[in-house]
Amino acid sequence: MTPEIIAAVASSAIAFFVVYFMTPSLIKGFERRNLTVKDYNKKDHVMVARPGGPSIIGGIVVSELVLYGFFSSNEILALIITTSLAFIVGIIDDRKVMGGWFKPVALAFATIPIILLGAYDSNLAFPIFGDVKIPALYIAIIIVMVPITGNTINSIDVLNGVASGFMTIASFTLTICLFIIQNYEIAIASLPLGFVSLAFYKYHKFPSKIFPGDSGAVTLGGMYGALAIVGGVEVVAAVALLPAVINSFLFLSSMKRIMEHREIKAKPVTHTDDFKLKATVEKDAPVTLVRLILADGPKSEKEVGYTIFRLAVFSGILAVITAFLTGVGQ
Amino acid sequence: MNIIFIFIFAMWLLILVGGGIVVVLLGPIEISGFGESDRIIKSGIQVVISVILVIIWILALSKIKNWIFHKQLKT
Numbered sequence: 001m002t003p004e005i006i007a008a009v010a011s012s013a014i015a016f017f018v019v020y021f022m023t024p025s026l027i028k029g030f031e032r033r034n035l036t037v038k039d040y041n042k043k044d045h046v047m048v049a050r051p052g053g054p055s056i057i058g059g060i061v062v063s064e065l066v067l068y069g070f071f072s073s074n075e076i077l078a079l080i081i082t083t084s085l086a087f088i089v090g091i092i093d094d095r096k097v098m099g100g101w102f103k104p105v106a107l108a109f110a111t112i113p114i115i116l117l118g119a120y121d122s123n124l125a126f127p128i129f130g131d132v133k134i135p136a137l138y139i140a141i142i143i144v145m146v147p148i149t150g151n152t153i154n155s156i157d158v159l160n161g162v163a164s165g166f167m168t169i170a171s172f173t174l175t176i177c178l179f180i181i182q183n184y185e186i187a188i189a190s191l192p193l194g195f196v197s198l199a200f201y202k203y204h205k206f207p208s209k210i211f212p213g214d215s216g217a218v219t220l221g222g223m224y225g226a227l228a229i230v231g232g233v234e235v236v237a238a239v240a241l242l243p244a245v246i247n248s249f250l251f252l253s254s255m256k257r258i259m260e261h262r263e264i265k266a267k268p269v270t271h272t273d274d275f276k277l278k279a280t281v282e283k284d285a286p287v288t289l290v291r292l293i294l295a296d297g298p299k300s301e302k303e304v305g306y307t308i309f310r311l312a313v314f315s316g317i318l319a320v321i322t323a324f325l326t327g328v329g330q
Numbered sequence: 331m332n333i334i335f336i337f338i339f340a341m342w343l344l345i346l347v348g349g350g351i352v353v354v355l356l357g358p359i360e361i362s363g364f365g366e367s368d369r370i371i372k373s374g375i376q377v378v379i380s381v382i383l384v385i386i387w388i389l390a391l392s393k394i395k396n397w398i399f400h401k402q403l404k405t
Binding site: 131140 | 339391
């Protein structure tokens with residue numbers, strides 16, 4: 001076996017099993033200390049442990065450190081530091097009530113290691129048409145990429161299993177795309193994100209035993225954005241994330257400003273008597289992806305989750321086509 | 331439901347077209363005659379064009395959203 005294959009297998013296994021074995025003790029610990037929140041989409045009074053961020057960052061850091069031992073590259077170091085900073089931003093938001101602007105601004109600072117370590121290529125690769133060299137403008141792209149992906153994944157974390165399931169699909173898609181454009185080192189570095197998401201999904205899927213919280217969702221989204229930058233697959237990564245991007249876009253275009261979920265007065269979704277999810281008719285409620293999915297009629301939480309996964313698979317296919325087209329343009 | 335797939339596909343097409351415009355417009359920009367300031371002026375022009383393109387992209391997306399989700403948004 002070549003060192004690359006050993007590194008890929010070892011880091012993937014470590015990422016998966018760290019989260020798989022760490023999360024149950026995290027759940028027990030949170031339940032003992034009453035660190036639980038109500039699951040509003042359940043008929044009975046169900047309390048769920050929160051946040052799952054510590055096990056997610058544990059899996060990512062340990063597996064990426066193993067990869068750093070193999071490759072010793074600035075890109076992997078930048079990934080570790082930026083993702084850890086994203087976790088810190090998330091855990092602060094989990095512990096304290098912060099304003100809507102806190103996460104985007106703090107996550108922008110989390111990108112500084114990528115810039116300082118020079119772990120990027122200022123050529124922006126587009127499908128079919130090729131590259132464009134934009135050195136100064138690219139710094140701005142780095143600064144906005146991680147806040148966008150971090151907040152986008154956080155905003156889709158509304159139902160049991162959706163954030164982790166969606167990230168599993170999107171990150172494995174990104175890995176495939178990185179292999180297509182022959183960026184093998186970052187493709188291997190992206191594997192832990194998919195395996196961490198997959199392991200966490202086991203406990204987050206319907207009915208959830210733990211919620212990722214801001215620390216979990218922002219860590220997953222932050223690492224995804226950092227991978228897009230260090231892997232030079234910004235456009236491909238954006239395509240794979242389109243269902244979540246639509247959710248943020250619809251939310252922002254209906255509310256006209258950045259705001260936290262707790263600030264929303266009119267709820268976009270309510271429940272039927274048999275506790276299925278139903279879109280509300282309130283004019284002031286934000287338009288969201290879930291509300292649009294429910295426009296056809298009430299659905300169970302599980303059905304809505306699977307619909308979002310189907311959208312993620314569709315976007316993933318478009319992302320793979322985009323990766324092939326990007327290869328054509330170069 | 332299928333409408334969301336159409337919207338994702340429309341967004342993807344907008345990204346492809348937008349990428350083409352970026353490469354065609356931003357790629358060939360070269361500034362000379364200002365000495366040390368050449369790079370700064372070039373970057374400034376690229377930033378202005380990019381911001382305009384992003385605004386156009388968002389406006390186009392909003393139009394498509396209103397057109398595609400017309401019935402859903404009414405509910």
